[in-house]
Amino acid sequence: MIGIYPGSFDPVTNGHMDIIERSSRMVDKLVVAVLCNRAKKPTFSYEERVRILKQCTAHLGNVEVETFDGLTVDFARRKGAHMIIRGLRAISDFENEFSMASMNKQLADDIETMFLMTNTQWSYLSSSMVREIAAYDGDIEPFVPAALAPQIKKALRASLQEEK
Numbered sequence: 530m531i532g533i534y535p536g537s538f539d540p541v542t543n544g545h546m547d548i549i550e551r552s553s554r555m556v557d558k559l560v561v562a563v564l565c566n567r568a569k570k571p572t573f574s575y576e577e578r579v580r581i582l583k584q585c586t587a588h589l590g591n592v593e594v595e596t597f598d599g600l601t602v603d604f605a606r607r608k609g610a611h612m613i614i615r616g617l618r619a620i621s622d623f624e625n626e627f628s629m630a631s632m633n634k635q636l637a638d639d640i641e642t643m644f645l646m647t648n649t650q651w652s653y654l655s656s657s658m659v660r661e662i663a664a665y666d667g668d669i670e671p672f673v674p675a676a677l678a679p680q681i682k683k684a685l686r687a688s689l690q691e692e693k
């Protein structure tokens with residue numbers, strides 16, 4: 530069984546890592562898929578996000594990291610995956626995830642979306658919150674993979690400087 534875990538990961542948080550670690554135990558191979566076709570300009574480049582994700586999943590033997598654009602179900606098919614993994618935080622995630630999963634089921638009946646409930650410890654955590662904390666020079670270390678916190682902070686600072 531091959532699963533894909535698509536997302537923006539801009540940047541990866543401990544909430545994402547929890548979903549990656551738990552779902553990697555449920556499939557033979559997990560492909561973490563960094564979505565490239567967002568209209569909004571991301572803070573981290575695709576290359577940076579892939580590099581960071583590869584580093585923080587290096588201890589997981591069955592996890593690969595790739596970028597993709599286009600439809601998630603098309604990418605899943607290219608990878609031979611029959612499972613899309615998504616994480617669910619509070620109720621606010623539900624509506625969007627519900628319509629996306631329903632649409633993907635219409636597009637590809639052979640691919641299932643599997644939801645993992647967030648670890649309550651990370652139920653409030655999002656990439657945008659991490660970006661905001663960094664913007665105000667707060668400590669992001671508790672919210673991102675510890676070994677990569679300095680690297681993530683540096684990249685966030687650099688992108689904020691660019692915006693100014």
Ligand code: ADP
Binds near residue numbers: 647652
């Ligand atoms: P997207 O922009 O597609 O929502 P994200 O990278 O923000 O991409 O999230 C990818 C997936 O991970 C989504 O299913 C999202 O709900 C889930 N996710 C994000 N943060 C958390 C968290 N703290 N706990 C559990 N799941 C999460």
